[in-house]
Amino acid sequence: MSKYSNSIAIIPARSGSKRVPHKNIREMCGKPLIAYTIEAAIKCGIFSKIIVTTDSTEIADISKKYGAEIPFLRNKQLSDDHCPISLATLDVIEKLLPELSDYSFVAQLMANCPLRDEFDIINSYNQFIETNADAQISVMKYGWFNPWWAMERDSNYVLSPIFNERLNQRSQDLPDLFSPTGAIWWAKIDVLRNEKTFHCKNRKGWEISMQNGIDIDTTDDWNFAEILMQHKQKKYDS
Numbered sequence: 001m002s003k004y005s006n007s008i009a010i011i012p013a014r015s016g017s018k019r020v021p022h023k024n025i026r027e028m029c030g031k032p033l034i035a036y037t038i039e040a041a042i043k044c045g046i047f048s049k050i051i052v053t054t055d056s057t058e059i060a061d062i063s064k065k066y067g068a069e070i071p072f073l074r075n076k077q078l079s080d081d082h083c084p085i086s087l088a089t090l091d092v093i094e095k096l097l098p099e100l101s102d103y104s105f106v107a108q109l110m111a112n113c114p115l116r117d118e119f120d121i122i123n124s125y126n127q128f129i130e131t132n133a134d135a136q137i138s139v140m141k142y143g144w145f146n147p148w149w150a151m152e153r154d155s156n157y158v159l160s161p162i163f164n165e166r167l168n169q170r171s172q173d174l175p176d177l178f179s180p181t182g183a184i185w186w187a188k189i190d191v192l193r194n195e196k197t198f199h200c201k202n203r204k205g206w207e208i209s210m211q212n213g214i215d216i217d218t219t220d221d222w223n224f225a226e227i228l229m230q231h232k233q234k235k236y237d238s
Helices: 031-046 058-063 085-096 118-130 189-195 220-238
Strands: 006-014 049-053 105-108 135-141 149-153 158-163 178-187 204-208
Touching: 006 031, 006 085, 031 049, 031 058, 031 118, 049 058, 049 085, 085 105, 085 189, 105 118, 105 189, 118 135, 118 178, 118 204, 135 189, 178 189, 178 204
Parallel strands: 006 049, 006 105, 135 204
Antiparallel strands: 105 178, 135 178, 149 158
């Protein structure tokens, strides 16, 4: 039993990824992708329960092998391209009540964020508790992109700035903007049950590095994450 016995981790990992087929169990640097998230959750020592919610027996079997619990298979209606991930996480909580009634906090850890590690989870938890947030999502700076200079382009290639008043400002004079990433999302369980989303009023943002927070949705994302993973493993081996 963890000393943080009131926290659980839920890892959503559905089948049917179209842009990167079999993404959650495809091998990256010698392991199924989902293994990295399960191992980080175990190593951080925060969670009493680590649960994978999936609609796939294959994903379930691999997840069990790496130490996660799979109490049931997810309903197909909660596994399509349109269902919010938060509802799949909430489904686990509701189905396992009253067993989970003694737990206060839940972390949603997306399997397609393999570079987030146990130290990221610990640091995000510490901010979540210290700020007394109802929910907290991981965010990262845009890096070399500058969203203040973002433009739309129409069918005739005409550009229209989104923030026209910012277009002539120097990048160093513009405030930081952050992009959400699915790496580590926290919520008070009672708040998630009431709001049915992590995007509640008292929501905070915890900053993760771009290298650790990368979210794999496309083949390009996969290739980039694989390079970062190879570099990370070489660093640990040296």
